[in-house]
Amino acid sequence: IFCRLLCFALTVPLYVMELIGLYGFYKRLFPLLAYNITFSYNDKMHKTKRELFRNMGKFASPDGTLRLLEIGCGSGANFQFYPYGCLVVCADPNPHFERYLRISMAANEHLTFDRFLVVCGEDLEDVEDGSVDVVVCTLVLCSVRDVQQVLREIRRVLRPGGAFYFLEHVVSEPSSWTYFFQHVFGPLWYYLGDGCMITRATWKDIEAAGFCELHLNLIEAPEVTPLIRPHIMGYCIK
Secondary structure, eight states: OHHHHHHHHHHHHHHHHHHTTTHHHHHHHHHHHHHHHHHHHHHHHHHHHHHHHTTGGGGOOTTSOOEEEEETOTTTTTGGGSOTTOEEEEEOSOGGGHHHHHHHHHHOTTSEEEEEEOOOTTOOTTSOTTOEEEEEEESOTTTOSOHHHHHHHHHHHEEEEEEEEEEEEOOOOTTSHHHHHHHHHHHHHHHHTTSOOTTOOHHHHHHTSOOSEEEEEEEEOTTSOGGGOEEEEEEEEO
16 A cells, blocks of 8 residues: 555656646657667567567568558667568657657668658558558557557558557566556556556457457566566467
């Protein structure tokens, strides 16, 4: 109880900042923080990401082009793992990521970049129905407003036979200490993580999304902060 009260007390100033509009400054700062954290996370998850994306090339269109949409692209942490010649459309609701996104674009010349869309995953109106071969979300579904709506949009923009790849931290087992501390520190993490919720059972939404084939694994991310160590990874086929 003391821990929860302490976290609540620390959260109140952040809540007030959001209420009066000052939290917008943190949204400008967050891309810089995320960009720097990305290097450490990728080092720890390099093997996991390589395994996740290794078969992505088989979903290329008949003409050999792999059209990929990344929702919540951030600073481009996944670019190095994508196949050669991949045509990438980037989407993120925070326009301040674009500066760091361009740095990643310049460092990954094996890819072709189409455009950067400042949109939320719940509303991808600028992306046509069935227009992409692959959609990628990593560490994104934890912070969207409506996970089910995002998954509906993903199914809409994917062509038949296309794939949705995901890597997300999730809530821990209810009997674990991690589960307890996730719920204690969750409100504080929400503000520091720009809307990130560490108590979501995201696999349930993915299982119910209506994909015709699902490959899902629950893993413990190595050397990652215990609060976000439980992860799910895999891909679905439309």
